[in-house]
Amino acid sequence: MDRALLAYSEKITFFPEQLTSGDLNALREVGYPEKQVLDIVLVAGYRHYITRIANGIGIEIGADRVEESILAQYTYSHDAPTKQASEIRELQGDGATLGQVMEEIEPGLWVERPDFSGVGETLGTEFQEWEKLIGFVPNWLTALSLHQESAAAASEFARYCTFGGSPLGSPREHLIGYLVASLLRAPYFLGLHGSQLREQGASQELLENVQGWRNAALSEQDQAILEFVEHLTLDSHRVTQEKVDRLVATGLSESEILDVVVLTSFLNCFCRVTDALGVPLDPASKAFFEKFKPAFMQ
């Protein structure tokens, strides 16, 4: 069971877009009950949040808390070769486009979803908050309903850092979300943030190829933010004081830099969670993908 747990953790780290229902079945087959399958996804997802926070803010564990020999073994140089997805994909020659990834998605949610008549008050209130905010309850939230407390807390977290909840403001939140989802080739959040960006008037060029942001008509500050987001998503251990200073030089405050780190880290968690659970697209996202599918196939 432990081996299966670790194999799953490795895959959700490097190749979340390649996860299938078969990966969850592999966990079930070695004896994990349904609730623990969801727990594994959430615990692994959380680790992708908190490691980005730690690397993005540059915090180090106190030498008083860890044996020196262990600390030495797990101290990484900012110049060390990355183990992250960008280089692994290059090594393995995985050239699937986002469009191809989308075509291979198995339909349907891959975990059990309880009858919603059994939804407790806290999660029910969160559902109502989303109805008020965007007119529907997003599928990613209902997908977590087997673990209602965690789902309600994740919902509150999402309302804090997306859809205008954070001090960064809505267009910038969606821009960051769209880039992270694109880098991770995570269709669910790509559709969610892409459809919102489109509504807010983002250019066709940017929507078709957000990873080409260096050539897009964006402010110097937005470009600096996206460069930082890219680093934090793909090579978080390479974030340095110099890269943070570059954000400061464009006029971003230290609190706003923290907002960028929190949102990027949140998305690194939840893009993986939605990939891992096979969360179906929301209606607005389906329409968005129909429109942009030709561009994503390139």
Next chain:
Amino acid sequence: MAFIPMIPEEEATGLLKQCYDRNLQTVGRTSEVVTALSLRPEALRVSTHFRSTTLFGASDLGRRREEFIATLISDLVQCSY
């Protein structure tokens, strides 16, 4: 040294102090990853709530397996913290 300022325990007030106190009760110390969010107390509050409903006994996996996942992923993404 962290890339942005962090507010130490003795200077925390209001919501931030509440978050620090809660963390002290549950974890037994104010860890660096908590103070890392101190410039935005509300971000700290919601992320700590998510953590407390997902890990450290809230999952059915048990601490040993939670830490297996934590250690492997931290090494894979090269996060020494």
